[in-house]
Amino acid sequence: MLHHTSGIRDYEQLLWFNGWRLDSPDLLTDGDILAVVSRQKELNFSPGSDFDYSNTNYMLLAQVVRHVSGESFEKFTQARIFEPLGMAHTHFRSDHGEIVKNLADPYEKGDDGAFHLSVPNYDTDGATNLLTTVEDLARWDENFYTAKVGGQQLVKSLQEPGQLNDGTRLSYSEGLFVSPPGGLRVVETGDAGDAGYSANLSRFPDYHLSVATLCNNRPIDSNDLSHRVADVYLGGKFSAALAALAVPGASVQLEPHQLAADTGTFIDPDKNLILQLEQRGNALQAHWYWGPSSIDSALEALSEKRFRFPNVGEIDFDVDGNLHLVERASGARPQSVLYTRVPQYKPAAAQLREFIGEYSSEEMYVPYFLTLAGDHLVLHPPKMLPGTLSPLTRDVFFCNGIRLRFTRDTKGAVSGFLMSGSWNRVQNLKFQRAGHS
Numbered sequence: 562m563l564h565h566t567s568g569i570r571d572y573e574q575l576l577w578f579n580g581w582r583l584d585s586p587d588l589l590t591d592g593d594i595l596a597v598v599s600r601q602k603e604l605n606f607s608p609g610s611d612f613d614y615s616n617t618n619y620m621l622l623a624q625v626v627r628h629v630s631g632e633s634f635e636k637f638t639q640a641r642i643f644e645p646l647g648m649a650h651t652h653f654r655s656d657h658g659e660i661v662k663n664l665a666d667p668y669e670k671g672d673d674g675a676f677h678l679s680v681p682n683y684d685t686d687g688a689t690n691l692l693t694t695v696e697d698l699a700r701w702d703e704n705f706y707t708a709k710v711g712g713q714q715l716v717k718s719l720q721e722p723g724q725l726n727d728g729t730r731l732s733y734s735e736g737l738f739v740s741p742p743g744g745l746r747v748v749e750t751g752d753a754g755d756a757g758y759s760a761n762l763s764r765f766p767d768y769h770l771s772v773a774t775l776c777n778n779r780p781i782d783s784n785d786l787s788h789r790v791a792d793v794y795l796g797g798k799f800s801a802a803l804a805a806l807a808v809p810g811a812s813v814q815l816e817p818h819q820l821a822a823d824t825g826t827f828i829d830p831d832k833n834l835i836l837q838l839e840q841r842g843n844a845l846q847a848h849w850y851w852g853p854s855s856i857d858s859a860l861e862a863l864s865e866k867r868f869r870f871p872n873v874g875e876i877d878f879d880v881d882g883n884l885h886l887v888e889r890a891s892g893a894r895p896q897s898v899l900y901t902r903v904p905q906y907k908p909a910a911a912q913l914r915e916f917i918g919e920y921s922s923e924e925m926y927v928p929y930f931l932t933l934a935g936d937h938l939v940l941h942p943p944k945m946l947p948g949t950l951s952p953l954t955r956d957v958f959f960c961n962g963i964r965l966r967f968t969r970d971t972k973g974a975v976s977g978f979l980m981s982g983s984w985n986r987v988q989n990l991k992f993q994r995a996g997h998s
Contacts, residue, residue, distance in 0.1 A: 562618035562619070562621065562622055563618070563622070563723075563735040563736070564612070564723030564731060564733060564734070564735065565612055565613060565614045565615055565618055565733060566608065566609050566610075566611065566612055566723060566725060566731075567604070567608050567615070567618055568604030568605045568606040568607060568608050568610070568611070568613070569598075569601075569604060569605070569615050569617045569618055569621070570598070570601055570604070570605055570615065570617060570986070570987045570988075570990075571613075571614070571615040571616050571617055571982075571986035571987055572594045572597060572598055572615075572616055572617045572620060573616055573986075574982040574983060574986045574987040575597045575598070575601070575925075575987060575990075576589070576593065576594070576597055577982070578925060578942075578963075578980065578982065578987065578990065579597060579925055579926050579927055579943065580927050580942065580943030580944035580945065581593075581944075582944060584679055584680070584681050584682065584755060584756035584757075585678070585679060585680050585681075585682055585756065586682065587682065588657065588682045588683075588684065589682060589683045589684065589685055590684045590685055591620070591624070591684070591685045593685075594617070594620055594685060595624075597925075597926075598617055598621075600923070600924045600925070601924050602923065602924055602991075603924075603989070603991075605985070605986075605987065605988040605989075606988070609725055609726040610725060610726055610727075611725065612723075612725070612731055612733060613984075613985055613986060613988075614984065614986065615986055616688035616689070617688070618688075619687045619688040619736075620685060620686075620687040620688045621687070622687060623686055623687025623688075624687070626687075633655065634653055634655070634686050634687060635652060635653040635654075635655050635686065638652075638653055639652055641710070642701075642710055643697075645709065645710050646700045646701060646703075646704055646709065646710055647700050648693070648697040648700050648701060649697070650692075650693065650694045650696070650697050651691070651692065651693040651694070651697040651701075652691075652692060653686040653690055653691055653692075654683075654686070654690050654691075654692050655684055655685070655686055655690070656684060657681075657682045657683055657684050661692060664692065665777040666678060666680070666757075666777060667679050667680060667681070667756050667757025667758045667777045667778070667779070668757045668777060668778045668779075669756070669757045669778070669779045669780075670778075676778075678757070679756040679757035679779065680756055680757070681755040681756040681758070683755070689755050690755075693775075694775075695773045695775060698762055698773040698775075699771070699773065702762065702764060702771045702773070704716070705719075705720070705748075705764065705766070706769065718734075718735060719734060719735050719736065719737060720734050720737060720739060720748050721734050721735075722734050722739050723735075729896065734748075736750070737749060737750060738750070738751050740802075741806070744802050744805060744806070745765070745767070745798060745799060745802035746765065746766050746767050747763060747764070747765060747799075747802075748763075748764040748766060749761065749762060749763040749764060749784070749787070750762045750763075751784055752782050752783050752784035752785075753783075754776075754779060754783070756779070757777055757778060757779050758775075758776065758777055758779070759775075759776045759778075759779055759780075759781055759782070759783040760773075760774065760775050760776070760783055761773070761774045761783035761784045761786070761787045762774075762787070763784070763787040763788060763791055765791060765795065765799075768794075768795065770791065770794055770795070772787040772788075772790045772791045772794075773787070774786045774787045774790070806889075807869075810863040810864075810867070810869075811863070812861040812862055812863060812869070813862050813863065813864065814843065814862070815843055815844075815862045815865060816843060817840065817842065817843050819865050820840050820843070820844070820845055821840065822882070823838060823840075823845060823866075823878060824838050824839055824840050824845070825837075825838060825882075825902050825903075825905070826838075826902070826903050826904075826905060826906070826953060826954050827883070827884055827900035827901060827902050827903065828900060828901055828903050828954055828957075829886075829898055829899075829900055830898070830899065830901075831988075832957070832966060833964065833966070833981055833985060833988060833989070834849070834850065834851055834900075834985070835849075835850040835953045835954065835957065835959070835964075836848070836849050836850075836884075836886065836900055837849075837850075837855075837953070838860075841859070844859050844860065844862075845859070845860040845862075845868060846858075846859055846860070847859075847860055847870055847873075847876075849870075849873065850953060850959050850964060851984065851985065855959075856872075856873060858870060858871050858872070858873070859871075860876065863875075866878040870886070873886075873888060873889065874886060874887040874888045874889040874895060875887045877897075882902050883899060883900060883901050883902050884899075884900050884902075885897045885898065885899055885900070886898050886900055903954040903955070904954070904955065906952045906953065906954050906955050906957075907952065908952055909936065910933065910935065910936040913933055913936070913937075913938050914933060915974070915975050916931050916938055916967060916975055917931050917932060917933055917938075918930075918931060918975075918994050918995055918996070919994070919995040920977060920978060920992040920993065920994050920995065921992060921993060921995065922980075922990060922991055922992045922993070923991075924990060924991070925990070925992075927943040928943075928995075929941065929942060929943070929992065931950075932947075934949075937949045937950070938950040938958065940958075940960045940963070940965070942963070945961075948960040948961045948963075950965065956968075956969070962982060962983045963980060963981075963982060964980070964981045964982070965978045965979070965980055966978060966979045966981070966989075967979075970997070974997070975994060975997075976993065976994055976997045977991065977992050977993040977994050977997065978992050979991060979992070980992060
């Protein structure tokens with residue numbers, strides 16, 4: 562659970578699927594989380610077989626602390642961590658109505674271009690709801706050198722990369738991302754945030770340098786800001802280290818006819834991640850359906866069959882037309898994953914009618930409805946605006962961060978669907994079509 566290899570589904574995604582309006586205006590409590598998590602009948606994957614960040618892991622670990630210590634998580638951490646380190650302005654807030662002196666209001670820019678308050682209405686902790694200051698984070702950071710709290714063994718463990726059952730090393734330790742060995746050592750939280758808040762702490766142990774960035778405006782990237790500050794102090798050593806990790810090779814210019822065979826739709830072995838490549842002039846444009854929306858980027862050609870996918874990794878085409886994606890955007894060390902080419906899927910309205918209906922899940926509280934509007938399927942999620950489903954490949958559709966993979970019975974009739982969400986934090990949640998046994 563500390564390394565996010567448990568396979569336990571993420572409670573934020575589960576509640577969102579249930580129509581929960583996270584952050585504002587719905588109030589989120591431990592009871593709400595435990596209720597939906599306890600309904601889950603399956604994991605995302607077998608424990609130790611994969612990495613996928615899940616807030617549920619840390620929320621449940623806070624429950625363990627409560628049961629073992631007999632204290633609230635807030636009191637336990639106050640007495641065992643914050644007070645010994647002199648962090649006088651840090652605590653977990655378990656009451657969203659608590660008045661905190663000098664607390665910055667969080668903001669997000671709306672679709673209308675105006676800023677709006679975006680407050681996390683949470684009465685839960687473990688994975689969130691820590692209030693702190695830059696000065697207090699500096700005191701916490703210094704403990705990595707002094708080991709005043711926890712001792713050297715714990716401090717070392719917090720920075721030790723985890724690994725999967727097959728021996729694959731992670732780039733994630735216990736709450737911290739760690740850089741690969743051999744280069745500039747970096748230990749950091751990444752860009753973490755809820756509602757309008759975002760925060761980052763980037764550590765450079767060899768230089769006893771750390772940068773903490775706290776923001777009250779999303780989508781400011783606190784991780785990027787910390788990196789830029791660190792690079793100034795390190796005289797460009799950090800940017801040089803990032804450049805050394807980049808995919809080797811200089812980009813080349815390809816002719817349009819050299820790219821035609823590389824376009825198409827490709828799917829990963831678990832049939833959950835979709836990569837679409839289309840030609841735009843003399844370049845390939847990638848749409849990778851992995852997060853809350855597709856990651857879109859123009860590919861940089863390194864050769865006729867090898868491409869750099871900015872901020873993701875690299876793509877290598879096989880002679881059979883399939884491709885390998887070496888992803889560098891997760892908690893595991895880069896691995897080459899085979900994506901198989903699948904036929905283009907452009908269903909007509911007559912084909913889409915077989916998907917219309919009501920779908921429900923034993924693991925959820927609410928039904929989903931599918932209707933037909935012209936030649937498009939429309940998904941009606943609870944307490945959210947309807948959205949048009951975009952076909953990706955046969956029986957697989959995408960809509961606003963939700964991927965649906967429809968299932969069929971032995972006679973070929975649509976029997977239900979498997980729902981997956983943002984960053985794959987919930988995978989293959991089973992829904993059954995009403996009237997289908």
